[in-house]
Amino acid sequence: MMLGISLILNIALVVVLGISVAYNVKWGILILKVQSTIEEALDNLDEQYGTIDEVLKIDLFFDSPEIRRVHTSVKNSRDTILSVALLLSTSLEVDNAENEKEE
Numbered sequence: 854m855m856l857g858i859s860l861i862l863n864i865a866l867v868v869v870l871g872i873s874v875a876y877n878v879k880w881g882i883l884i885l886k887v888q889s890t891i892e893e894a895l896d897n898l899d900e901q902y903g904t905i906d907e908v909l910k911i912d913l914f915f916d917s918p919e920i921r922r923v924h925t926s927v928k929n930s931r932d933t934i935l936s937v938a939l940l941l942s943t944s945l946e947v948d949n950a951e952n953e954k955e956e
Contacts, residue, residue, distance in 0.1 A: 891941055894941070895938055895941055895942055898934050898937065898938045899938065901934060902931060902934050902935060902938065905927060905930065905931045905934070906931060908927065909924070909927060909928060909931065
């Protein structure tokens with residue numbers, strides 16, 4: 854009788870463990886894809902930041918309010934790109950540091 858209960862419990866534990874492993878692998882792959890996508894986005898943001906920064910270094914030859922407004926808007930966009938990139942990269946660095954400490 855005890856052997857039958859023990860066998861049933863072992864089978865149940867193996868099934869639960871298999872389900873757990875399947876979900877862990879699924880979520881692990883998803884996390885790796887998200888991290889890869891974020892890293893690619895950061896690289897793209899870095900390129901765009903460099904391009905916008907080069908444009909903003911050029912002096913304006915018109916004092917038109919519309920051009921000044923566009924220039925200010927581009928500066929604000931550049932600053933936003935920088936803040937988003939810093940926020941994402943800081944978050945990734947903290948996660949990487951925590952993972953290294955665990956290992």
